[in-house]
Amino acid sequence: MNSSVQKIKERLSIVDVISSYLTLEKAGKNYKAKCPFHNEKTPSFFISPERGSYYCFGCNAKGDIFSFVEHFEGTDFMGSLKILADRAGVPLSLTPVRGKDKMDTYYEIMEAATSFFEGEFALNKEARSYLLNRGINDSSMKSFRIGFAPDSWNSVLNHLIKKGFKQEDIEIVGLIKRKEGGSSGSQNGLGDRFYDRFRSRIMFPINDSSGRVIAFSGRIFASKDGSIPGEKDSSFEQAKYLNSPDTPLFNKSNILFGIDKAKNAIRSRDYSIVVEGQMDLILSHQAGFINTVAVSGTAFTDTTVDSESKINNLGLVRRLSSNIIFAYDGDDAGIRAVSRSAAIALSLDMQVKVAVLPGGQDPADIILENQNKWKDIIKNSVNIVSFHLDRICKLTNDIRNRGKRVREIIFPFLVMINSSIEKSAYINEIHHKTGLSEEAILEDYKNYEKTQGVGVNLIKEKQGEPKNNITRRDALEKKLFSIILWKGENEEQLSAINKLRELFEEDVGVENFKKMLNLYEPYADNLSFEAETWYGGKTGLLVKDMEEIILNLEEEIFRDEASSLLININEKEKNNTKENLELDLINYQKIVEKIEDIKSRRSK
Numbered sequence: 148m149n150s151s152v153q154k155i156k157e158r159l160s161i162v163d164v165i166s167s168y169l170t171l172e173k174a175g176k177n178y179k180a181k182c183p184f185h186n187e188k189t190p191s192f193f194i195s196p197e198r199g200s201y202y203c204f205g206c207n208a209k210g211d212i213f214s215f216v217e218h219f220e221g222t223d224f225m226g227s228l229k230i231l232a233d234r235a236g237v238p239l240s241l242t243p244v245r246g247k248d249k250m251d252t253y254y255e256i257m258e259a260a261t262s263f264f265e266g267e268f269a270l271n272k273e274a275r276s277y278l279l280n281r282g283i284n285d286s287s288m289k290s291f292r293i294g295f296a297p298d299s300w301n302s303v304l305n306h307l308i309k310k311g312f313k314q315e316d317i318e319i320v321g322l323i324k325r326k327e328g329g330s331s332g333s334q335n336g337l338g339d340r341f342y343d344r345f346r347s348r349i350m351f352p353i354n355d356s357s358g359r360v361i362a363f364s365g366r367i368f369a370s371k372d373g374s375i376p377g378e379k380d381s382s383f384e385q386a387k388y389l390n391s392p393d394t395p396l397f398n399k400s401n402i403l404f405g406i407d408k409a410k411n412a413i414r415s416r417d418y419s420i421v422v423e424g425q426m427d428l429i430l431s432h433q434a435g436f437i438n439t440v441a442v443s444g445t446a447f448t449d450t451t452v453d454s455e456s457k458i459n460n461l462g463l464v465r466r467l468s469s470n471i472i473f474a475y476d477g478d479d480a481g482i483r484a485v486s487r488s489a490a491i492a493l494s495l496d497m498q499v500k501v502a503v504l505p506g507g508q509d510p511a512d513i514i515l516e517n518q519n520k521w522k523d524i525i526k527n528s529v530n531i532v533s534f535h536l537d538r539i540c541k542l543t544n545d546i547r548n549r550g551k552r553v554r555e556i557i558f559p560f561l562v563m564i565n566s567s568i569e570k571s572a573y574i575n576e577i578h579h580k581t582g583l584s585e586e587a588i589l590e591d592y593k594n595y596e597k598t599q600g601v602g603v604n605l606i607k608e609k610q611g612e613p614k615n616n617i618t619r620r621d622a623l624e625k626k627l628f629s630i631i632l633w634k635g636e637n638e639e640q641l642s643a644i645n646k647l648r649e650l651f652e653e654d655v656g657v658e659n660f661k662k663m664l665n666l667y668e669p670y671a672d673n674l675s676f677e678a679e680t681w682y683g684g685k686t687g688l689l690v691k692d693m694e695e696i697i698l699n700l701e702e703e704i705f706r707d708e709a710s711s712l713l714i715n716i717n718e719k720e721k722n723n724t725k726e727n728l729e730l731d732l733i734n735y736q737k738i739v740e741k742i743e744d745i746k747s748r749r750s751k
C-alpha cells in the first residue's frame with residue numbers, strides 16, 4: 148500500500164474522521180449514527196474503530212476513511228486523499244498513488260494556471276485597487292487565490308506549453324479556445340489555432356470540496372478612467388463574468404463556489420448561506436460568515452439547466468446541515484431565482500429561509516456599506532413561505548387577489564414539503580396573514596395537490612438522493628456472511644456452514660474471501676442475530692439457502708470480474724498496448740468458463 152495512505156490511516160482514526168461529519172453514539176465496542184447516505188430515522192450506520200471501517204445495515208454503504216470522505220464530499224479518491232492528508236499533516240509524496248492518468252494532468256494544468264494568474268495579479272496595480280475599492284482585503288485576495296489574466300491572446304497558453312503541457316489538454320480544461328474556421332492542416336507554430344479564453348480579467352479560481360482548482364470565473368473590471376482594459380482589442384461581446392465551460396473537472400451546475408472553505412463552518416454552525424456572486428461570497432466570508440457558498444450564476448438561475456443537476460448542487464451542503472439561508476439580490480430576478488432554489492431545497496427536506504435584502508441591493512453592496520447590517524439581515528431571515536406571504540399581503544389588499552396569488556406562489560412550495568404537520572402550520576399562517584378562511588385554503592390546496600402529484604414525484608426521484616444502493620451482490624454477500632459469522636446454534640448447523648464456506652472460499656480465492664470477511668466481521672453481533680432469526684432450528688432451510696446464495700453470489704462476483712477485465716482488454720486494444728494482453732484474455736476465458744459452470748450446477 149502507498150506510504151501516504153498508510154501514514155494517514157495511522158494518524159487518523161475512523162471515529163475522528165466520521166465524527167467530524169456526523170454525530171456518533173457509542174454502541175458496545177462500536178459506534179453508530181444516522182446514515183448520511185440514505186434517509187433514516189433510527190441509526191443503522193455502524194463504525195468499528197478496531198477495524199477502521201464502517202457499514203450501514205440500511206443501504207450497505209461500507210468502507211474506510213477514504214471511501215467515507217469520497218462518498219460524503221462527492222469527490223474522487225485523490226480528492227479524499229488530499230482532504231485527509233491535509234488533516235493528518237502528512238505531505239503527499241509527488242509520486243502518484245496509482246498510475247498517473249489524464250485527470251491528474253488536468254488538475255496540474257489548473258494549478259499551474261492559478262499560479263500564473265496569481266503572479267500576473269501581483270504585477271497589476273489596477274486589478275488590486277479595483278478589488279480594494281469593492282471592499283476585498285489583501286488577505287482575502289490571498290486566501291481565495293485571486294489572479295489576473297493578462298490582456299493577451301496567448302499568455303497562459305504559451306506559459307503552459309513552456310511548462311510542458313500539451314495544447315490539447317489545455318483546451319480540454321477550458322483555458323484556451325480553438326479559432327473558428329482554423330483549418331487543422333495549417334499548423335505553423337504554437338498558438339496558431341488557439342487563443343486564451345480569459346483575457347484582461349480578474350480571475351477567481353473555483354475549487355472542489357478538497358480545495359483543488361477545477362475552473363475559473365473571470366471578471367471584467369473597469370479601471371479608474373472608466374475604460375475596460377482590453378476592450379479596444381476585442382471584437383467579442385464582453386460579459387461581466389466569464390466562467391470556464393463544462394470540462395472533465397467541472398460541471399457548473401454541480402459546484403458551489405467556496406465549498407472547500409465553507410464546509411467545516413456549515414457543519415459546526417449547522418446552517419449554510421447561499422449567495423449568487425463571487426464578490427458576495429468573498430465579502431460574506433470577510434464579514435465572518437465563513438459558512439457562505441455561492442451558486443455559479445447559471446446553476447440556479449438558468450432554466451435550461453435540468454432539475455437533476457440543479458438539485459445535485461445541494462447534496463453536500465445538505466449532508467453537512469439541513470438548515471439553509473438563501474441571500475440573493477433583492478430585485479425581481481433575485482426573488483425568482485430564490486424561489487426556484489428554495490423549492491428544490493424544500494423537496495430535499497431542508498429547512499429553508501430567505502434573507503430579505505432591500506430592493507436593488509446585493510450582499511456585496513450591503514457588507515461594503517456596513518457589516519452589521521449584513522449580520523442583522525442574516526439573523527432576521529424568514530422561512531420561504533412567510534417571505535412570499537408577506538410580499539403578497541404587502542402588494543395586494545384584495546382578498547380574491549390574495550387567494551389567487553397564494554395558489555400561484557405559495558402552493559408550489561407547500562407541495563414540496565413532506566411533513567403534513569409543517570404543511571398544516573403553513574396553512575394556518577396563510578389564514579392568519581391573508582384573512583382567507585382555513586377551509587377554503589385547505590380545499591383549494593387539496594385540489595392543487597391532485598394536479599401536481601406526478602410532477603413532484605418526478606422531481607423527488609430525480610433529486611440525486613443517494614439511492615438505496617444495495618446491489619444484488621451486496622445483499623447476497625451480507626446474507627452469506629451473516630450465516631458464516633453466526634456459526635449456527637448446534638454442531639450439525641456449524642458443520643454444514645463450514646462445509647459450504649470452504650467451497651465458496653475455494654471458488655472465489657482465499658484473498659478475496661478474507662477481504663469480504665474483514666468487512667463484515669466487526670458487525671458479527673448484529674449480523675449473527677439476524678441469521679439466527681432466519682435459521683434457528685431450520686438446518687434444512689439453511690443448507691438449501693446457503694447453496695443458492697453461494698451460486699448467485701459467485702455468479703455476480705465473476706460477472707463483475709469479467710466486465711472489468713473486458714474494459715481493460717478493450718482499452719489495451721484501443722491504445723495498442725500489448726502488455727499482459729494475452730494474460731487478460733486467458734483470465735477472461737477462465738472466468739467465462741466459471742460462469743458457465745455455475746449455470747450447469749444450477750440446472751442440476
Ligand SMILES: [Zn+2]
Pocket residue numbers: 182183184185192203204205206207208
Ligand atoms: Zn445507509
